[in-house]
Amino acid sequence: MSFGSVLATTAVPVTVGPYHYVPTEWICILFVVLYSISTVLHLGQALKYRLWWMIPTATFAGILEILGWSARLWSSRSPKLLTPYEMQIVGTIIAPTPLVAANFIILGRIIGQVGPQFSRLTPRLYTIVFCCFDIVCLIVQAVGGASAAHAANTKTSASMGANIMLGGIAAQLFAIVLYVALASETLLRLRYDMPFRYVEQPRMLEKGQRAVSKKLRLMIYGMAFCTLCIFIRSVYRTIELANGWNGPVISTERYFDWLDGGMVTLAIYTLNFFHPGIFVKKDNPMAYDSQQSIDEASSA
Incomplete structure (x- = not known):
């Protein structure tokens, strides 16, 4: 056997297939397993605590990630096939969007408990405005992903899809920044007792007391970490797509594994551990029960 034939059988070209690399099989298996566990947990938690809105949000996000990473696992064995490449584009691009919607809804529930007078938007408006915006982003990303899935056909369609x-x-990304800004303002107003508007309550908190219990604070910390992970992932995908389909970012597997797969995994598991069914009141969460808040604040 000649040296040339030995080299041909041992070396794998880095430009093989549409990824410009061959997805690592064990990494794909790892993420499929991790997302599967989290998705089953989210479904079980949604049923247990009767939070049905967690099914089309966090649970659906997990299902999309499973599909996306299963497609990458398929690509690790058949890197030149376009079908799994197209599936992973759509799956991994839109999967975090329902997860973001879950955070929007949770924030509305929290504001409904600590006092809507401290927020610029009412709890219901948080859900309506941000979730509607999230749905629009989901549709846009899905359309772009479907268009980009035909990247091998024409360069124009690939560029347009990207x-x-x-x-x-x-x-x-803009919605997340706005959401963080409004949430931060609400928490600061609550901390320093500076209501944004007057809301008539049957019984108000005494000066110096807080409506935020220990559980609710943990939920806020969990949401903050979850949002940070999704924000990092969104910045990465923005840079990735801005560099084009042949750029150095999209052509480097470890960037995708850590900054997309890793960040979304941390985000989705954060909502497993800091689940609203555990850390947010289940009884009429959109209402603001001042006396119960006083009791919790006193016991804290």
């Missing part, structure tokens, strides 16, 4: 997805992710 630009559409980039617009959807950038819009989602």
